[in-house]
Amino acid sequence: MNISIKLNSKTLIIIGLITLSLFVIFSCSTGSSKTNDAESNAIALPVQQIDTATAITVKDYLGTIEGKVNVEIRPQVEGILEEIYVDEGAVVKEGQKLFKINPQPYQEQLNNAIANENVEKAKLENAKLEVDRLKPLVENDVISDVRLRAALSDYDVAKASLAQASAAVASARINLGFTTIKAPVSGFIGRIPKRVGNLVSSSDPLTELSDISEVYVYFAMSESDFLYFRKKYGKSDSTSTGSADTAQLIPNVSLVMADGTVYPEKGVVDAINGQVNRTTGSISLRATFPNKDHVLRSGNTGTLKMEERQRSVLTVPQVATTELQDKIFVYTLQPDNRVKQQAIEVTGKSGKQYIVKNGIKPGDRIVLSGLDKLENGMEIKPLTVPSASAE
Secondary structure (H helix, E strand, O other), rough: OOOOOOEEEOHHHHHHHHHHHHHHHHHHHHHHHHHHHHHOOOOEEEEEEEEEEEEEEEEEEEEEEEEEEEEEEEEOOOOEEEOOOOOOOOOEEEOOEHHHHHHHHHHHHHHHHHHHHHHHHHHHHHHHHHHHHHHHHOOOOOOOHHHHHHHHHHHHHHHHHHHHHHHHHHHHHHHHHHHHEEOOOOOOEOOOOOOOOOEEOOOOEEEEEEEEEEEEEEEEEHHHHHHHHHHHHHOOOOOOOOOEEEHOOEEEEEEOOOOOOOOOOEEEEEEEEEEEOOOEEEEEEEEEEOOOOOOOOOEOOOOOOOOEEEEEEEEEEHHHHHEEEEEEEEEEEEEOOEEEEEEEEEEEOOOOOEEEEEOOOOOOOOOOOOOOOOOOOOOOEEEEEOHHHEE
């Protein structure tokens, strides 16, 4: 049996519309499913919006430490070292006895000089008596005045001889005083190379005495750094005037000691060398630190740190950057939540932050972590992290 179904044109149109509707619904459902799948596959990463902040940069300079006063103790007379009153490393006061050289030869020289002085005193007295004897004779025309003039001349010679003898006594007394060597300043005794019984002279240093109540840290900086700091602080050289306003050229510098610990007291840069080293292109400076607890000693080394505060600069965390062929990159987040690798130019560091000169601008968003998982154009789920100050 053959059954034929005849459909009119209106029926065909209705069937077509139904089919088209079903296809559109199916297509939309499939597209939405793909979009949802893509969104579900996007990884969630922390993102931070870049803004200006205050950054603190630190420049390091290697320095050598010396006491405020370093005195080399040398004998001023030659002789046998008889006594050593102090030990190496001892703290001494100004005027305290340090060494004694055998005084006997110098005591005998003094005794001899005193004896000569007494002889000259007697000669002067005789010359005076001769003048006094001749004066009335000349006045009464008993003798010629030539003899009186000769007597006066002998008197002047006797006075000069006595002055010379007295000077010899003073010199001998000074030399005798030099046999006892005293501390010219308060401070710490250094190494004592000589021992009792050694022959010493002015060419033999006995020790070095250091006053370390304050210490000097000598360091050098490049000419460009020096010019920068001079412009920043606007101070004149400490040698130009003695006024108080030039006493601190660069204040509040820190010192890191050899063991890596930070010295608790702050110092000031208060002296500048008058010349730039032509070989190295650097200039020497001096920083002064208080040292009341005597932690720092002459001969120590340390690292001098100068802090500079820069306001309204762009900073990015160092962990949010990657380096490739001497260039630094960050991943910026586009409005469609896709990342873009962006090269940046940095001018320095502030703690764990880079100071950025070019490449990004305030308001840009960067990815903070998971950079090894990213590729250019990849979509992520941003987890916003508040901006942190560089301080």
